Amino acid sequence: MRDVTSTMDDVRHVLANWPLPPEGGWTADDLDLLPQDGPQGELDLFKRVELVDGALVLMSPQKLFHESVIIGLRNALRAQAPERFSAVSQMDIKIASRQRPCPDVLVVDTAATTDWNRTAFTPREVHLVIEVVSPESEHRDNHVKPRIYAEAGIEHFWIVKDEDSRPVIHTYELDEAVASYVCTGIHRDHLKVSVPFPIDIEFDTLH
Incomplete structure (x- = not known):
C-alpha cells in the first residue's frame, strides 16, 4: 500500500x-x-469529474430535475432488482486508460459492491448505464458516451430527456455484432421492460 x-x-x-x-x-x-x-x-x-476520450470533463452543477430523476431511478431499481444486481448512482466505470465515464445511474453485480473503498467498476460488472441529459452534456450523452459504453460491451443503455420538466426514457440494447445500441423503446409516464431484469416504473414516483 x-x-x-x-x-x-x-x-x-x-x-x-x-x-x-x-x-x-x-x-x-x-x-x-x-x-x-x-x-x-x-x-x-x-x-464530479470524468474522463471521456482522454479529456477531463468537469461537470457543471445539476438542476433539481436531474438530481430528482437520478435518485428516483436509483431507488426504483434498487427496490425491484433481484439479489444479484444492485443500483448505484454517479460511480465511475474504468473502461480503458483514456476512458473513465461517470454515468448518472448504474446497475452492477452486487458482488462488486462489497468493497466500500471502490471508486470505479469494470465493464464486466455493469449491466445497465443511465444518463440523464443536461444542456452541457447533451452531445456527450447522445453521441459520445453510447459509443464508449457499446464498445465496452455494456448490455443496456438508457438516456433520460427533459420534456417540459417530465422525464422521457429512451431504452437501448447492445447489438454485439456491430458494437452499437439499438433503440428498444421510448417511454413516457410509465416504463415496463424485462431486461436486464423485470422493471416497472411509474414516472410520477421519480419526483
Missing part, C-alpha cells in the same frame, strides 16, 4: 501544470489522485 507522502507526491505531479494535462495526457488512474478542491483552492472543482 502506498504511504501518504507518496500519494501526495503523485497528486502534485498530476496537477503540476494545471490546467494543462500531465505528461502523456490524463489517464483513468489519475482520477483517483485528484483532490476534491482545485490546485488554487477552488472549492469542489474536482467533486
Whole structure:
C-alpha cells in the first residue's frame, strides 16, 4: 500500500501544470489522485469529474430535475432488482486508460459492491448505464458516451430527456455484432421492460 507522502507526491505531479494535462495526457488512474478542491483552492472543482476520450470533463452543477430523476431511478431499481444486481448512482466505470465515464445511474453485480473503498467498476460488472441529459452534456450523452459504453460491451443503455420538466426514457440494447445500441423503446409516464431484469416504473414516483 502506498504511504501518504507518496500519494501526495503523485497528486502534485498530476496537477503540476494545471490546467494543462500531465505528461502523456490524463489517464483513468489519475482520477483517483485528484483532490476534491482545485490546485488554487477552488472549492469542489474536482467533486464530479470524468474522463471521456482522454479529456477531463468537469461537470457543471445539476438542476433539481436531474438530481430528482437520478435518485428516483436509483431507488426504483434498487427496490425491484433481484439479489444479484444492485443500483448505484454517479460511480465511475474504468473502461480503458483514456476512458473513465461517470454515468448518472448504474446497475452492477452486487458482488462488486462489497468493497466500500471502490471508486470505479469494470465493464464486466455493469449491466445497465443511465444518463440523464443536461444542456452541457447533451452531445456527450447522445453521441459520445453510447459509443464508449457499446464498445465496452455494456448490455443496456438508457438516456433520460427533459420534456417540459417530465422525464422521457429512451431504452437501448447492445447489438454485439456491430458494437452499437439499438433503440428498444421510448417511454413516457410509465416504463415496463424485462431486461436486464423485470422493471416497472411509474414516472410520477421519480419526483
